[in-house]
Every structure is written in structure tokens, then in C-alpha cells.
Amino acid sequence: MRHRGFAADTVLAGSKIEIGKLDDPAYLIDIWQSQRVISNMIELTGNEALGFELGKEIRFADFGILGYALMSSRCMRDVIRLWISFSHSLIGVMLKIDLEEKPDEWRVTFSEVVPMGALQRFCVEENLTFGRWIGESVVKQRIQYSSVELNYPAPAHRDIYDQTFNAPLIFNAPVTAVNVVSPSIEAKAPDQSDSELFQACQQYCYQVLRQITAERPLAFRLRSLFLRSSGQVPSLDDSARKLHMSTRTLRRHLDLEGVSYQELVNEFRCDLAKEYLKSSYLSIQEIGFLLGYQDPKAFPRAFKAWTGMTIGEYRTTIPSERA
Numbered sequence: 001m002r003h004r005g006f007a008a009d010t011v012l013a014g015s016k017i018e019i020g021k022l023d024d025p026a027y028l029i030d031i032w033q034s035q036r037v038i039s040n041m042i043e044l045t046g047n048e049a050l051g052f053e054l055g056k057e058i059r060f061a062d063f064g065i066l067g068y069a070l071m072s073s074r075c076m077r078d079v080i081r082l083w084i085s086f087s088h089s090l091i092g093v094m095l096k097i098d099l100e101e102k103p104d105e106w107r108v109t110f111s112e113v114v115p116m117g118a119l120q121r122f123c124v125e126e127n128l129t130f131g132r133w134i135g136e137s138v139v140k141q142r143i144q145y146s147s148v149e150l151n152y153p154a155p156a157h158r159d160i161y162d163q164t165f166n167a168p169l170i171f172n173a174p175v176t177a178v179n180v181v182s183p184s185i186e187a188k189a190p191d192q193s194d195s196e197l198f199q200a201c202q203q204y205c206y207q208v209l210r211q212i213t214a215e216r217p218l219a220f221r222l223r224s225l226f227l228r229s230s231g232q233v234p235s236l237d238d239s240a241r242k243l244h245m246s247t248r249t250l251r252r253h254l255d256l257e258g259v260s261y262q263e264l265v266n267e268f269r270c271d272l273a274k275e276y277l278k279s280s281y282l283s284i285q286e287i288g289f290l291l292g293y294q295d296p297k298a299f300p301r302a303f304k305a306w307t308g309m310t311i312g313e314y315r316t317t318i319p320s321e322r323a
Contacts, residue, residue, distance in 0.1 A: 006044050013040055028220055031094060031114055031227070032271050038119050049157040051122040052164065055129025060137075065208055066090050069201035073138050076187045078198065080108065083131070086205050088113065094123050105146055106185045109177040114227060115275040121152055124176055129164065140190050141183040149173035218243075218253045219264055226268045232292050233268065236261045270306040273299070277311065278318050284311055 001011045008019055015036040021027040042050055060067035066086050073079045080099050087093040094116065100107040110127065112120055132143050145167035154161075154171040161169055165178075225242060226233050234242065239261070240250040254261060269291050276287045288299030303311050 001041060001044070004045060010044060011040055012037060015040070028217070029092070030220070030223065031092075032275075034092060034094065035116065035119055035275075038122055042122065048155060049125065049160050051125030052129050052157075052160050055126040056133070058130040058133070060134075063091055065201065065204050069198065069205055070134055070138065072198040072201050074189055074195055074198055075185075076135060076139050076183060077185050079135055079138050080185075082202065082205070083134075086209065089209055090205065093127065095127055097127075101185055105179055105181045107177055107179050109175050111175070114272065117275070117278055121155065124150065128178065132164075138189045139183050139187040141187060143180055144182040146179045146181045148179070149175060149177045151176045217257055218250070219257050219259050222261075222264055223268055226265070233265050266302075266306060269302070273303055273306075274314070277315060 002008065012019060015033045017029055017033055017037070018027075042048065047053065060071050063070065066082065069082055069086075070079060073082065080097075084097045084099060087097065088095075094113050095110045096113055098109045098111075100109070108131075110124055116123065128148075135143055145165050147168045147170060148161070148165045149170045150161075151173050152171065154169075158169075221243065222239060225239060236250065237247050240247045243250065245253075251261070254264075273287060273291060276282055276290065282290070284300065285296045288296060291299060293299040293302070300311055303309075303314070307314060309317075
């Protein structure tokens with residue numbers, strides 16, 4: 001963004017990201033902060049197709065050790081499986097990726113890790129752009145699509161989609177997916193001769209992932225656990241079990257971090273509620289159910305306690321927040 005003429009403080013505005021810590025590899029940025037930054041970037045540039053533009057600028061080195069693993073992939077299947085295994089955990093990609101192999105083509109589907117609303121399109125456009133570049137760079141073949149499915153309406157810059165994919169586009173589809181007819185999932189990397197390098201890079205990715213998991217503050221690990229629970233936040237006892245510790249140990253470590261389990265649950269539910277309210281047409285009762293509230297009146301009461309506003313009052317602030 002500096003290259004585009006924007007100061008760091010305007011890019012990070014409202015995200016609570018401490019700019020002085022960005023050079024610290026142990027500094028953690030959560031998914032909500034990332035969404036705020038993306039929103040700022042789109043607003044500052046006025047470029048609704050910014051995802052395509054940034055996707056074209058990415059190179060292997062930007063992905064750290066995962067980039068080296070991708071560069072040493074032996075075939076297209078290696079590329080996709082590496083991306084599925086590590087892109088979210090190691091570099092913070094906000095889309096869940098799945099591979100389906102068929103006799104004459106292969107299919108990659110993309111789904112939200114958390115509700116993203118309009119920002120989902122940015123993430124899809126960026127991922128599809130640099131994902132295509134990664135695959136083509138490894139196997140040295142141009143990717144050809146039988147069709148591209150997108151679970152949102154056609155944007156004003158639809159022509160970029162036509163130019164990028166040169167294939168039938170299906171907007172407002174049930175899912176977002178690309179269907180690839182060439183190269184095959186078995187396509188080899190022609191200049192790859194050292195399978196030991198690939199194995200070493202892959203193992204190092206697992207090592208880094210284990211290290212990140214072990215060194216993250218417990219509150220951060222719990223938030224990741226909540227994200228995987230699809231809104232149905234586990235109990236304190238269940239969370240302790242999933243983190244392989246006793247309930248007493250979990251409480252003690254949270255005390256050392258200056259936070260309680262219930263505070264983390266409330267903060268998570270509040271953030272998720274705001275995203276649902278901004279990015280979906282779900283009813284208040286449906287959102288409450290997704291957050292784990294069976295009593296229809298419980299969610300509105302909880303939201304008022306979290307934010308000091310009623311849900312109706314909060315909704316009136318949404319346009320100004322997006323602006």
C-alpha cells in the first residue's frame with residue numbers, strides 16, 4: 001500500500017494492529033484485524049478489483065517456508081495438498097480449500113473460515129489469481145478451466161473474470177469452485193529433480209506449524225478452537241480436553257494471561273455476531289441459534305451487554321463502519 005501512496009497508519013486504521021510490532025515474527029494478528037485492513041485497502045484505493053491486482057504481485061518468497069515447499073513440489077497434486085494443509089495456519093488465508101478428483105478433471109472449492117460478506121470476493125479473487133500463478137509456475141502448463149462457479153453476484157468488473165479464466169462463469173452458484181480440465185492433477189514439474197528437497201520443506205512446514213501452535217498464547221489457541229466449532233462454542237471442560245490439559249490448568253494459564261474463559265467466549269460471540277449482522281440476511285433468531293443461544297431473547301440481551309447497543313442500534317452504524 002505504501003507503493004500505492006498510502007501511509008501505514010491509514011491502512012491499519014481501526015484494526016488495533018501495533019505497527020511497531022509488525023517485524024516481530026511472534027506478533028499475532030487475528031482474522032478480524034485482517035478483515036479490517038482489507039476493508040481499509042479497498043476503501044483507500046477505491047479499487048473493487050484489488051484482489052486480482054494484489055494476487056498478480058505475489059511471489060513464492062512472500063510465503064516463507066511454504067513458498068519453498070511449493071517451489072519444490074513434484075506435481076500439481078503436491079501443490080494443492082500443500083496449500084490445503086498450510087495456507088490457513090501458516091500464512092493466514094481466510095478461505096477453507098478442498099480438492100475433489102474426477103476422471104476427466106479436478107475441482108477445488110473455496111469456503112469462508114468465518115463470515116466475510118463483501119470481503120469474501122476480495123479473498124476469492126486474490127486466491128484464484130495467485131493460486132493459478134503458483135500452479136502454472138510449478139508444472140509449466142497453462143491452467144484451463146471447464147467452468148468457474150462463484151457464490152456471489154457478478155461484480156462491475158466481471159470483464160476481469162472473463163479475461164482471467166476464459167471459461168464459462170456461473171455467478172450466484174451454491175459454492176465457489178474452479179473445475180480444471182488441464183493440466184491433469186498428476187502433471188509433473190518438469191524441472192523438479194530433487195524429491196528430498198520437497199520432503200524436507202514439507203517436514204519443516206509441519207515443524208513450524210507445531211512451533212507456532214505451541215508458542216501461541218492460550219487465548220489465541222482457544223479462539224482458533226472456537227472458529228472450528230461453527231459457532232457452537234465448547235464448554236470450558238471440553239476446551240481443556242481438546243487442548244490436552246486439565247480444566248484447572250486451563251484456568252490457571254488464562255489467569256496468567258489476564259483473561260477468563262467466559263470473557264473469551266463473549267468476545268468471540270460478539271465479533272461473530274457483528275459479522276453475521278453485517279454480512280448476512282439471517283434473522284436475529286437464526287444468528288442467535290448459530291451462536292449457541294436456544295432462547296430467542298438471550299442473544300439480544302447478550303448483544304446489549306457486549307456492546308452497550310441494541311441490535312437495531314448497531315445495524316444503523318453498519319454503513320458508517322464500512323465507510
